[in-house]
Amino acid sequence: MSEPHWTLQSFDQLSNQQLYTLLQARSRVFVVEQQCIYQDQDDIDLHALHLSCWRGQTLLAYLRILPAGTSFDEVSIGRVLTTDAGRGQGLGKALMQRAIAACQMQYPGHSIRIGAQDYLRRFYQDLGFIVDSDIYDEDGIAHVEMLYSAHL
Numbered sequence: 001m002s003e004p005h006w007t008l009q010s011f012d013q014l015s016n017q018q019l020y021t022l023l024q025a026r027s028r029v030f031v032v033e034q035q036c037i038y039q040d041q042d043d044i045d046l047h048a049l050h051l052s053c054w055r056g057q058t059l060l061a062y063l064r065i066l067p068a069g070t071s072f073d074e075v076s077i078g079r080v081l082t083t084d085a086g087r088g089q090g091l092g093k094a095l096m097q098r099a100i101a102a103c104q105m106q107y108p109g110h111s112i113r114i115g116a117q118d119y120l121r122r123f124y125q126d127l128g129f130i131v132d133s134d135i136y137d138e139d140g141i142a143h144v145e146m147l148y149s150a151h152l
Contacts, residue, residue, distance in 0.1 A: 002055055002056060003055075004053050004054065004055050004060055004091070005053070005054055005055075006051070006052070006053050006054075006098060007050075007051070007052050007053075007054065008049055008050070008051050008098075008102055009049065009050050009052075010048075010049060011045055011046050011047070011048065011050065014050060017057075018052070021057075021059050022050065022052065022059065022062055023041065025059050025062060025081060025083050026062070026079055026081065028083075029081045029083070030079070030081070034139075034141065035140075036139035036140065036141065037139075044064075044066060044070055044071065045064065047066065047067060047070055048064040048065060048066050048070075049064065049065040049102065049106065050062070050063075050064050050065075051063050051064070051065060051095065051098060051099055051102060053086065053091055053094070053095060055085070058083075058085050059083050059085070059086070060082065060083055060085055060086030060089070060091055061082045061083070061086045061091040061092065061094075061095040062079065062080075062081055062083075062095075063077055063078065063079055063080040063081070063095060063096075063099055064077070064078055064079045065077055065099060065102060065103055065106070066078065067107065068107065068110055071113075071115075072113040072145075073113075074110060074111045074112060074113040074147070075103050075106075075107045075110045075111070075112050075113070076112065076113045076114060076115075077096070077099050077103070077112060077114050078114065078115065080092070080095065080096070080099075082095070092123070093123075093127070096124075096127050097127065100112065100127065100128070100148060104150075108150075109150050110150050111147055111148060111149050111150045112129075112147070112148040112150075113132070113145060113146070113147050113148075114129065114145070114146050114148075115138065115143050115144075115145055116129070116143060116144055116145075116146050117141055117142070117143055118135050118141075118142040118143060118144050119142070121144060121146070124146050125146075127148070128148050128149075129146035129147060129148045130146060130147055130148075130149075131144055131145075131146055132144075132145045132146055132147040133145035
């Protein structure tokens with residue numbers, strides 16, 4: 001089995017096949033598995049950096065990084081997922097560690113805000129995020145905003 005490889009790309013750098021695969025995975029995880037009916041293609045992808053992990057042509061993990069002022073005042077990370085093929089391999093933690101490093105490289109000195117599903121609170125806390133809001137409902141799932149300080 002080949003080693004996974006990581007890519008960090010702007011929207012314009014994604015191939016048609018990569019984009020199709022990323023959108024398909026997001027739909028599978030967020031719309032089908034989590035039963036959230038919402039418009040995933042929100043034009044924010046055009047301004048995002050797309051971090052993904054692949055084994056050959058198979059997507060294992062993905063997220064997008066957004067500049068400050070796009071979703072939040074801070075730089076943000078969203079659409080975090082691992083696919084069926086990537087689950088159980090520790091890729092979620094590796095994905096977030098790479099995302100934090102990419103944020104620090106691309107946007108030095110900026111804090112990172114996420115809207116995390118509340119059941120993943122401990123996962124994100126272990127990566128250095130702190131809770132920064134009350135629990136709120138988003139598409140029927142309890143969420144909480146969390147912040148990673150640029151000064152850690």
